Amino acid sequence: MVPRSALRHFVALAIGVVLWASASRAFAWVELTIGRDDVRVEIDRQGKARIEHRVQLLVSGGPLASFSIRGVDPDAEIEPGSFVVPEAAEKAGQLDGAKPVTVEKKTDKAPGTPRADLDVGFEGKGLYRGRYIVVVRYRTDLLATGSIAREGNSWLIRWLGPSWDHGLDNPRAAFTVPMGQTEPRAELPGAEAEGPQEDDGSVLSTVTRKGPVDVIELARLYAARGERIAWTFRIDARALDAGAPVASKPAPVPASDRAIAAPKDFGLEVLLGAGIGLFLLLAGLVVVHGHEVRMRAKERGVVPRPLVPLPLAVRACLGAIVYLAGMWLVLSGRASVGGPALAGAFALFVWYLPSRAKHEARPPGQWLPLRLGELVDRALPQDRGFFVLSSRAGLTTFASLFVIAVALGILAFTRSSVHLPLVLAGAAPLFSLFASGGRRSLPVDLAVDPIPLLRDVAIKLGRARPGLRLVPRVRLPQSSADADEIRLVAVVPEATQGLRSVEIGCGWAAGPGGYVILPEIVVRFEAGTPCAELASSLEASAKKGPGRKLDERVLVFTPKLPTRRLTVELALAVIDRLGVAQKRGAVDAAAEPPRTRRPKREVPEERRDAA
Structure with missing residues (x-):
């Protein structure tokens, strides 16, 4: 007789086998x-x-x-x-x-x-x-x-x-x-x-x-x-x-399937050679771009800051490998989204963050006037480099890359219309070489960089106010022959008493894309004068600044946008407010007889008692 314990084990084993078999069939459904x-x-x-x-x-x-x-x-x-x-x-x-x-x-x-x-x-x-x-x-x-x-x-x-x-x-x-x-x-x-x-x-x-x-x-x-x-x-x-001799001519293969039956036109050696050539070209572009950025930073006395903190040679190799891998995924059709995204990572290896400006206290200096012609007719040195669009070499490089991108797009379009936007999206990261590492990534030199803006402002002010006198002034620090700032002084005709100067200068601000020049209007006046009383009504739209002397007060006005047109309009508004029109208004107010207060009538005592 079979023991009950052995029978239970046998039944459990049989149930397990049946469940396993059914699970296997379900897995292969x-x-x-x-x-x-x-x-x-x-x-x-x-x-x-x-x-x-x-x-x-x-x-x-x-x-x-x-x-x-x-x-x-x-x-x-x-x-x-x-x-x-x-x-x-x-x-x-x-x-x-x-x-x-x-x-x-x-x-x-x-x-x-x-x-x-x-x-x-x-x-x-x-x-x-x-x-x-x-x-x-x-x-x-x-x-x-x-x-x-x-x-x-x-x-x-x-x-x-x-x-x-x-x-x-x-x-x-x-x-x-x-x-x-x-x-x-x-x-x-x-x-x-x-x-x-x-x-x-x-x-x-x-x-x-x-x-x-x-x-x-x-x-x-x-x-x-x-x-x-x-x-x-x-x-x-x-x-x-019907009945004519058969002409054995195979039917044409549809164009959509021709790529499968067609033999490979290029061997492994040709593809390998083309890959190595493209790798060397891309790596060379990154190296040349990095060298130009390093030279411009050296002129300003700062150190370039690449987004990927690796040596230049390593970044060049990694950028070329990543870009070629992304474009291969695009052209092979293996990744319609990942390919352009991987190729876009090339921009990370060529992008530079704005260099850190040196915050140092300026030594005392002296402001020296210049002739207006020296500012207007001065020719600034042009940037040179293969990745500066304002230079001939930069335009040639840009045009060459653009032609290559268009040629690849046409080649991809002949194969499939879907590949065209993918190839163009993959070629876009190459143009990041022209958008990073330029002058905007370097700290602003207040003696050189504001010159184009001040020159245009001076020309526009001269056209708007033909009789307005403009004097450029540069600041020379002690024991130095190089200026550290330039400003444009507007001499206000018949200015309000106490007004010392109206200066058009520039500041700067740093952002993720680089440094931006911010124009500003600086008004200097003496405390306790009619100009100070007049300027008190303008304090709400300006910020106060330190004066050069104890009795000097300073107001700084900034346009809503750092454009030349708004800078000129703001300068004219300040000049008109502190100039002849305000003085005439003050004279007319002084000629008006002062208002006398009417004497208070005395109420008789009888009316007071009655009240």
Whole structure:
């Protein structure tokens, strides 16, 4: 007698085995749905045809090892080059990721209508969840199989399509036939079904005449499960040469699939050489750019600050590798978003942060006047470099990179229109060489950098106020022959008493993109004077500054935007407020008789007592 404990263990083991087996079958679950089957049939003048099936597979679960196309022509001769590709890649024209499939024909020897099936197998582990397009091609002789028959002055073509285990919505087939005197026309449809016969529904036809051929496209609203659609139409009797010797000329391969069958034009040595050449070119550009930035920083006595704190040679190599890897992903179609993003990382290796300015107390100095012509007619030294757009070398470099980017874009567009924006987006990081490391990333030299702004302001003020006198002044520190600041002094005619000067100078501010010059209007006046009383009404729109003497007060006005036009308008407003117009207003106010206070009337004592 079996002990109860052993029996319990045996039952538990049996249940575990059953659960494990059911779990294994569930893990391997796969469901296949045929979304559509687009058929293209190319018929030559001898009645032979080349048939192409583009089958959409909707796979759930997986992996899917194979599927069958049931009901093809019994004399089908399978062409090499069948493949499977994801639907998204096929729509974008990116067939580089297509994988070959194996196609095997199995003939049905059952009595009745002869038929053959095609078993399509996938290499490797098969297909997992997703949407795929399978392309299969074969050749057949429609005249020999009876699919083409002569009826009077026309040929009747009746070709049976394959049957599927699921119904199809909007099945269609495109037939390319030699051009005749009359256009092809569709006939009433027919069908042969393995199961119950269903209504064929209506057939829509479209005829297009393209040079030496006619293309008739037939479409139906629905195909039932197991139904073999009989695509039927007529062509002109002179379109085919029945009985003439066959001219063995293969049908042209569609342009969309030519990339798969075409041999590789370039060998590994050529591709490797081109990659090394591009690497050296990009690394050289980064090195030359870094050298120019270092020389400009040395002139200002500062140290350049690269965004990626690595030596220049290391940054050049990493930037070139990252950029080439990103562009390879773009051109190969492996990453539509990651490729441009990786190529865009090239800008990180060539970008420079603004150099830190030295904050030191200025030594005492002396302001010296200059002639206005020295400011207006002074020629500033031009920046030179391969990445400075204001120089000839910089314009040449920019134009060369732009031409290369346009050429790559045209090359990508000839391959696929989807590649064009990706290539242009990938070429954009190269132009970061011109946007970083320039003069704006260096601290402002108040003796040189404000000269273009002050020169334009002086010209505009001279046109607006022809009688206004403008005197440029430079500040020379003690024991130094180089000026450290320049300003433009406006001599106000008939100024209010106590006004010492109205100066147009410049400050600066640092931001993520570099240093920005900020123009400002500096008003100096004495305390306790009419100008001080007048200036008290302007303190709300200005900030106070330190004076050069104990009795001197300073107000600093800043335009809303650091533009030349707003700077000129603000300077004119300050000059008019403190100049002749205000003085005339003060004289008119002084000529007006002072207001006397009316004496208070005394109330009699009797009225006070009554109140």
